[in-house]
Amino acid sequence: EIIMTQSPATLSVSPGEGATLSCRASHRVGKYLAWYQHKPGQAPRLLIYDASTRAAGVPARFSGSGSETEFSLTISSLQSEDFAVYYCQQFLTWPPKLGQGTRVEIK
Amino acid sequence: QVQLVQSGPELKKPGASVKVSCKASGYTFTSHAINWLRQAPGQGLEWMGWINTNTGEPTYVQDFTGRFVFSLDTSVTTAYLHINNLKAEDSAVYYCARDFPRHYVSDPWGQGTLVTVSS
Numbered sequence: 080e081i082i083m084t085q086s087p088a089t090l091s092v093s094p095g096e097g098a099t100l101s102c103r104a105s106h107r108v109g110k111y112l113a114w115y116q117h118k119p120g121q122a123p124r125l126l127i128y129d130a131s132t133r134a135a136g137v138p139a140r141f142s143g144s145g146s147e148t149e150f151s152l153t154i155s156s157l158q159s160e161d162f163a164v165y166y167c168q169q170f171l172t173w174p175p176k177l178g179q180g181t182r183v184e185i186k
Numbered sequence: 187q188v189q190l191v192q193s194g195p196e197l198k199k200p201g202a203s204v205k206v207s208c209k210a211s212g213y214t215f216t217s218h219a220i221n222w223l224r225q226a227p228g229q230g231l232e233w234m235g236w237i238n239t240n241t242g243e244p245t246y247v248q249d250f251t252g253r254f255v256f257s258l259d260t261s262v263t264t265a266y267l268h269i270n271n272l273k274a275e276d277s278a279v280y281y282c283a284r285d286f287p288r289h290y291v292s293d294p295w296g297q298g299t300l301v302t303v304s305s
Contacts, residue, residue, distance in 0.1 A: 113291050115231070122281065123231060125293035134293060166231055170290035174247045180230045 081106045081169050085178035091186040092157050100181045102150040102167035111171035114143055114152045117180075118163045126165075127152065157183070188212040190282055190296035197302045198272050206267040206299045208282035215263040216240050219285035221292045222256060222267055226278040236285060237265060272303045 082105040092098045102112070110130035117123040125134040127143035130150060140155040154161055162185055168177040193207040208220060222234040235246040237256040244256040255268040265282055280299045283292030 122295035128291050175290040177231050
């Protein structure tokens with residue numbers, strides 16, 4: 080079973096600033112990595128898959144990078160609607176595990 | 187547009203059963219599996235398993251074998267999650283999602299169904 084570890088647990092950012100979230104896999108997953116955004120009371124939303132491909136309708140300020148065991152999600156200039164919890168997930172092997180999440184909060 | 191609409195919140199007593207529905211629309215239902223995930227209070231998202239919408243064959247994460255059952259009614263493009271012998275620790279928001287654009291990737295998600303188990 081591949082374990083996903085995200086850091087930091089919480090990131091405090093001012094609107095307009097950039098943010099970088101990290102995700103580490105316990106074993107190599109190639110580029111089989113997705114990122115989701117989850118706001119309270121809403122359905123989670125797919126942002127990135129294949130480590131760096133934005134899902135349909137996702138703004139260009141969201142970008143993903145990395146491969147194998149080290150991945151990052153960068154939000155170039157945080158908007159008010161971007162404050163949420165972000166999860167990474169590997170989809171190379173069964174079971175597909177998600178990280179514990181990074182909460183991006185308003186500073 | 188592609189949409190998954192889930193049934194409403196449920197309040198159940200320990201030992202009871204619950205059925206959560208997930209109605210899909212806007213795409214060919216049998217072209218993509220349905221994934222099931224949940225979020226317990228104060229916890230992160232957790233995979234439960236998935237169901238093949240062509241064959242009806244379910245696959246469960248180890249922690250969700252036995253009391254959790256995935257099923258389908260393709261005639262109404264709906265997936266179901268049955269939970270039997272409910273326990274307090276089953277209290278969570280349960281989500282269905284289309285398996286897209288890669289296997290084990292979820293997009294879009296249903297709005298979630300809150301299941302509360304309390305005596």
